[in-house]
Amino acid sequence: MSHKVLLSSKEVNIILHRLACQLIENHLDFKNTVLIGLQPRGIFVANRLIKILQEEYQIEDIQLGQLDITFYRDDFRRSEKILAANSTEMDFLVEGQKVVFIDDVLYTGRSVRAALTAIQAYGRPTSVELLCLIDRRFSRHLPIQPNYRGRQVDVINNEKVKVTWEEQEGEDAVYLITKTEQAE
């Protein structure tokens, strides 16, 4: 397996700031907006954005949720992997709210499809937008595109994009991991 750095810590930080500003442009005071991190790894992006919005732009009281989409996935019993659920924390309803889904990597679009179904259990939002740190181009299985994207990358199928976070893995970075044939 080989690792190539796609984004360094500094670049990740700049992109997060830009994404935060783009959110402010569209949502201003976030009064009727809820940010929802998609489990498991969208949570880190969401927490970082909230931190920037609060600390650097003094926007308080932003509603933040965590949504787990395991029970809404379309590959239950179809993949070798057993799907383990993560926690959902949504202590509000999204009825009449503007929802922004936040995830780290947008790949096939199937997770976002599942999230669109899952969110309906909490009411009918007026709109749903999608923010992703990394958008893998030419790999979508569904007609889903992000409203806010950090960086677009071209990655072939046996390559994987891995986002790491300081609070989890010890550093902020985005890697391109290529599986060698032996490793497969």
Add this chain to the structure above:
Amino acid sequence: MKVLSVDHLLGIKYLKEEDIHLIFETADQFKEVINRPIKKVPSLRDITIANLFFENSTRTKLSFELAEKRLSADVINFSASQSSVKKGETLVDTVNNILSMKVDMVVMRHSSPGAGVFLSRHVDASIINAGDGAHEHPTQALLDCFSIRERLGDVAGKKVVIVGDILHSRVALSNIFALQLLGAEVKVCGPKTLIPKHIESLGIDVVLDLERALQWCDVANMLRVQNERMDISYFPSTREYTKQYGVSRKLLDSLDKEIVIMHPGPINRGVEITSDVADSEQAIILDQVENGVAVRMAVIYLLASKLKQ
């Protein structure tokens, strides 16, 4: 990623400790699901489950059916009173007939101990035992332990006494296995006639005095006196049973600590437990019912994920 070590849920004695933890972790998520405005997830859209109740049941059947529907499974119900069992059909034939209608899972309650194990060897479907005679009732034990974990934080190290009719109770046996597997200390308490012989061989102490048992425990699981299973008189009168083994407010107030009261239902108010205790903050009887749906959803979900596509 974690997966259950079994393909059927026939009894707690076939499970490993990790299996129970996996079921609990999954049930935590389902408990959140059933408290949403829309309490349903689409995971089991393509699964059909047959609920076969060869013995009467109200709450277990309702709880299973609700759990299945909350997972979007298709559900068919069958009860022995309206079936061909009375016409002399064997269990395997009955079930195979139902399975030919493309059923993936079977939830079964039967009066014969081991009926689930027998069925799992003869038919091609995932079996969940919803009670087999006086043998096991695994989902009840799982939801009881889940409720203890929810109230007290953990099951390990807790002292649990099971009070009442241990002899006729499948709840007692499954609870003993589950509690021991999770590291709790278990004692049983009841009239000598209602304690099975050789129960000590399971590492269980018998306490005949209720007050002493309650003084020792953190949790008391009160069982119902199963008059319908008693072919002879096991104690002189209900009044005497209540006097010796019924839990009342007065008795609980006389203890040094506040213990948790559980009951698998249906309650005989005024027999094994007084109304003021059953309705008090100390009793988690209705939490057990709510948790029952979440735990059964977890069991069904985890077993279904092992079914071949």
